[in-house]
Amino acid sequence: MAILLTKDTKVLVQGITGNEGTFWTKHMLDAGTRIVAGVTPGKGGKQVHGVPVYNTVLEAVKKHGAEASVVFVPPAFAKDAVFEALDAGIKLVVLLADGVPLHDAMEIRALSRQLGATVLGPNTPGMASIGQAMLGFIPVWLTDVYRVGPVGVVARSGSLTNEVCSHIVAAGLGQSTFVGLGGDPVPGTRLTEVMRLFESDPATEALVIIGEVGGTMEEEAAEMIEKGEFTKPVVCFITGRSAPPGKKMGHAGAIITMGKGTVKGKEEALKKAGAMIATRPAEVGKLLKEALRC
Amino acid sequence: MKLYEYEGKELFRRGGIPIPRGRVASTAEEAYSIAAEIGKEVVVKSQILQGGRGKAGGIKFASSPEEAKARAGELLGQKLKTEEIKKVLIEEKLDIAEEWYLSFTVDPAAGGPLLMVSRSGGVDVEEIALKSPERIVTEKINIFYGLMPFQARRAAFALGLEGNKVSELASLMLKLYRVFRQYDAELVEVNPLVVTSEGEFIAADAKVIIYDNALYRQKEFVKGPERFEDEREYRASQYGLSYVKLDGNIGVLCTGAGLTMTTLDLITYYGGRPANFLEFGGATYKNSYYALEIVLSDPDVKVVLINTFGLVARADVISEGLAQAIEELKPKVPIVASIRGTGEEEARKILESRVGLKLFPNVETAVQEAVRLAGAS
Known part of the structure; x- marks a missing residue:
């Protein structure tokens, strides 16, 4: 088992004929992802790595029953692409684009909630159910970073996830599913929403939360743990x-304002709720072993 | 992109939101003629991007055009809170009865727009939120419906307004919400929203922040060098890199915002001080040449630390740019690197054999070496 994505999930790639879309489609296929179709308006009838390309998402859904979509279109077209996927009934959309306007992100979140769908991103590295399938940019073929195991991982940042995951593998453990929420101020899916899925996933025995200064997602997670709505062991690295207050450090989401959203505040809230706190990525493995008593 | 007050007020004017009579001036002479046009006591307001202008002495009153000219002459060209005053806004002095607060921003927890309004304005909203949160009235907005008139009325009633004042304030809120939406703002704030002794609402200040990633479709706003605190921050932005100058001596180049922040944290953990934040991940990984050039141009930098764990950013492509930069710029400071992720084998070849860079197997060892070198020099 895993959350959101398995080897059987029928996947669509929007923007498949672009450079990045083509490059990463190959890696996603190699990772076991069941890619059934691609979409690029005006390129219908072509093939990319043997995957048939259509002009519209609706066509791809009707012909192949696509259930999830990974979106490789530039930020200016991201909202339209996500709306097209949601309109065609897709229930999981991974929006990779970095640079999506804030107001578009708010509309994407509003529509996905209205339709009961899950949108990851914008500005996410994607997600992967290790050993089964990958959507986005996750280098799951690096065996010293990703290996099948009992640890769920959720993060706001991609390359930091690689760093942390390498320490999970070094500790002799591995991952069930990794979910990238994305680094923008309004993510399509929030941390606690992903935690609910991990809570009911039998393949996940512990959770690693890779958080970041700014916003309130980690504080919401702490509240959820405190209420007893998440019961598995949690290790956090924030x-x-x-980061100096008021400065944006790359991630538009990572800004400390109004005295809230500091690393210290987040760590205190999570600790109080019973989570374990790693102060460096290298400590994550050791804490996980303690948590899982292995 | 933060707008100057006079730019924000121009958007308010277009949106039909009442603002004080006045215009912006770049010279003392212009200040004179604007004050003469207004024909009554005026305020001379320094146009800088940082807050707290009043306390820092950047806002003056003048009872005649001559006095306005003199005050403008004193302010223009001066430094106020590290910024040079290039323009002053000359406006009629308002007959202030009360100072309120009104804003639209993004509620991070709900992921939608949020209205905030309070009768306790004139001070930082943070201060109001801390001291008397019950005095702030909020409305969560569904972005598909927009701010509904009933919500605006509900907020006005909650503030204790009666009669036609309810519809006056509600109408102002609806107009300000349209400005928020039309210009892709992450914040529009009126503080203070002045209630004059005649009972009129007037936006006495304007703080508008346009979301940077929407500037491609908000073409009238250009984020020029004056909007950056450091020249390098501006230059980096031209290549789509995010650079923030810090006060240490270890220059940092990383992929991914999260890994970059962690690298800074590790430098601090091992007793060093980062000279900057610089991230060249995502679609900008091809700009590693410029990234290195910008970091090397900082005279504070005693050692450069490169740390990548690329996803979309391919290590081989990054390394090609870095190697080229090293060959051309011949850096005088040592470079310490840990390069991992997609294409790392190829990257190792390029950097080790072509430019003789010693690569470290992981970030912890690279950081410790950088801290050692920075301390030794």
Whole structure:
């Protein structure tokens, strides 16, 4: 088992004929992802790595029953692409684009909630159910970073996830599913929403939360744990303690304002709720072993 | 992109939101003629991007055009809170009875727009939120419906307004919400929203922040060098890199915002001080040449630390750019690197054999070496 994505999930790639779309489609196929179709308006009838390309998402859904979509279109067209996928009934959309306007992100979140769908991103590295399938940019073929195991991972940042996951593998453990929420201020899916899925996933025995300065998602997670709505062991690593207040550190989401959203505040809330706190990525493995008593 | 007050007020004017009579001036002479046009006591307001202008002495009153000219002459060209005053806004002095607060921003928890309004304005909203949160009235907005008139009325009633004042304030809120939406703002704030002794609402200040990633479709706003605190921050932005100047001596180049922040945290953990934040991940990984050039141009930098764990950012492509930069710029400071992720084998070849860079197997060892070198020099 896993959450959101398995080897059987029928996947669509929007923007499949672009450079990045083509490059990563190959990696996604190699990772076991069941890609049934691609979409690029005006390129219908072509093939990319043997995957048939259509002009519209609706066509691809009707012909192949696509259930999930990974979106490789530039930020200016991201909202339209996600709306097209949601309109065609797709229930899981991974929006990779970095640079999506805030107001578009708000509309994407509003529509996905209205339709009961899950949108990951914008500005996410994607997600992967290790050993089964991958959507986005996750280098699951690096065996010293990703290996099948009992640890769920959820993060706001991609390359930091690689760093942390390498320490999970070094500790002799591995991952069930990794979910990238994305680094923008309004993510399509929030941390606690993903935690609910991990809570009921039998393949996940512990959770690693890779958080970041700014926003309130980690505080919401702490509240959820405290209420007893998430019962599995949690190890957190929160980055950005040397970020000066009021400065955007790359992630538009990582801004400390109104005295809230500091690393210290987040760590205190999570600790109080019973989560374990790693102060460096290298500590995550050790804490996980303690948590899982292995 | 944060707008100057006079730019924000121009958007308010277009949106039909009442603002004080006045215009912006770049010279003392212009200030004179604007004050003469207004024909009554005026305020001379320094146009800088940072807050707290009043306390820093950037806002003056003048009872005649001559005095306005003199005050403008004193302010223009001066430094106020690290910014040079290039323009002053000359406006009629309002007959202030009360100072309120009104804003639209994004509620991070709900992921939608949020209205905030309070009768306790004139001070930082943070201060109001801390001291008397019950004095702030909020409305969560469904972005598909927009701010509904009933919500605006409900907020006005909650503030204790009666009669036609309810519809006056509600109408102002609806107009301000349209400005928020039309210009892709992450914040529009009126503080203070002045209630004059005649009972009129007037936007006495304007703080508008346009979301940077929407500037491609908000073409009238151009984020020029004056909007950045550091020249390098501006230059980096031209290549789509995010760079923030910090006060240490270890220059940092990383892929991914999260990994970059962690690298800074690790430098601090091992007793060093980062000179900057610089991330060249995502679609900008091809700009590693410029990234290195910008970091090397900082005279504070004693050692450069490169750390990648690329996803979409391919290590081989990054390394090609870095190697080229090293060959051309011949850096005088040592470079310490840990390069991992997609294409890392190819990257190792390029950097080790072509430019003789010593690569470290992981970030912890690379950081410790950088801290050692920074301390030794």
